[in-house]
Amino acid sequence: MGTRCALLLAAAAALLTGCQASGGAEGSDARTSVASRPSGHGEVFLAVDECSSRGRTGFSEVPCTSERAAARVLARHHGEAGQGPSCPARTDFVLHISESRPAKDEDGDGAVPRGHACMRNLEPPHPGDPGGGGGPRTVVGDCVYSAGRREVRETACDGSGERTPEYRVASAVRSRARCGPATALYVTLGGSRPVGCAEPVRAATSSPS
Template identity: 30%
Template structure:
């Protein structure tokens, strides 16, 4: 069927197949796998500065909200693994569990997230350090009293309640002074900003990011 307004493409005569097309397909598949491993790096660390990677899994990757984890001494300095919440090695608790993503900007954790960890699953009898297939994203909150990801604290991902400068740089609301702006919402369009927005900041496009506008107002 040809859809209205489209131009039909004339059919091409079929040619005899050979091993060359199959070889090309195999090379493409191998190339994609190699590219994915290069994207995540040898230790699986994502490009975001607030993110860390986990080279080990919990119950074969089945992390749940409320699970705890901490640094993996066998995969320092960027590795994390699961711990019982009462164990001495536990440093964070999972606030939210999201799917893994090849686009770091598409991961948007809830307010209060202090660190973001990419969980990987390794197959086979031996686990290579930092290797594996990304399976989950853990939005973690520190078990200590240090919470840079709290709204307004100046760290973690940008969320409602944070403060930014006129150049959209996140700062601590308590120490930012009169030149800062309070984030009222994060939207795709300026027209979606809530009432009270006096400084809508349109950001440079980023693939996968769930918002393009910071709806802000003077603090």
Template identity: 35%
Template sequence: MANPYEVTPPQAPRRRSNGGLTGFLTVALIVGGIYGASQWLGHDDGKPSASASASASPSAKPSDPGSPESSSDTSSSWKVGDCGGPDPDNKPDGYRPQRCSASGATFKAIDIKDASILPGSIQCPPGTDLMIEVSISYGSSKKGGIPTNTVCGRNLSEDHPGDPGAGGGQLVKGDCVTDQAQEVACASGGSGTYKVLGLVKQKSECPSGTSEPMELTMAVGRPYDVICADG
């Protein structure tokens, strides 16, 4: 009985004439030329580029920090005091470095934090209006990438939702919350709102004056589990 897994070897190819070989080489050269041209016209050098999205990705300082037009995502090196603004080529939440006096600059970095894959584990200082995740991507894509750090930004305008009590940004001491632990602006919260006196891990750590300690559902990476509030 024949072995059902035995593969019959293919017949040896017939020898081609010189003319057939020449034709084959000609086609190969044409295909190779087209491929090479396509690689040259749309080449990708494979170098990493930084991307940025809110609360998420600016990128790094431009090679020329002067005009916004020359800004480019070339590294992930941000420093406190650097400015940035929306990136029109990476909408809706992309950002790019800008010099602080440029018309397109909208925020200034007030702190730089390491990146984290755990949402809520990064705590920016009070007054942070937006958080921008800086990530390095390889090739021409600006989407995704490897997170490298987080820029804590403060608006250059007079609008500061991250200020204590203003109702935006991360929850900090001085903010106001509802009985469902939802942040609201203290000025417009009305009755049924509570002032945040502290953010701690256990109720026993709440400061004096706390009348409504709110225990939160456990969240990995969050530095507090209890909102110490006072009505």
């Protein structure tokens, strides 16, 4: 499953709560929980621009030139995702890193603090790209479908996902009043332009390029 977002039909009166990330073991979805497995590469475990492998037992830090390298760190934050800065828009998935006691650590005290790393796959697919059907954030260009209970979930715009896209986020604005007349629902995006104006897929794709 991809990112879940609360929705509001355009005719309703108030905007609901924002996006929440859903779990996924292969990294194609928004969140993946792992225990840190330091390998001695770099002073900080999975620092920005460092790479990780992906295996059955979890993720390990490896040189980006390694054949095992599968994803690169775009941003690294302490604490839980959602409690600090947002991951970059191109993030494919989030690694949640638990404490461990490696030989090398960030400040020499023998422990890696809990935190999370915003990851991007080195090779396609990139579910975090606009229309990709996943990632921890909903952005302009993403497609969603109704999941019931006034909630939507992301799906690939090209129809390759498990669910057919019903709406496409056409723009991000500061308030609902700035959405265009074709808007069928509002999706909470967060950031400085928190309102996503979503149009029915047919209307959004049939406009002249």
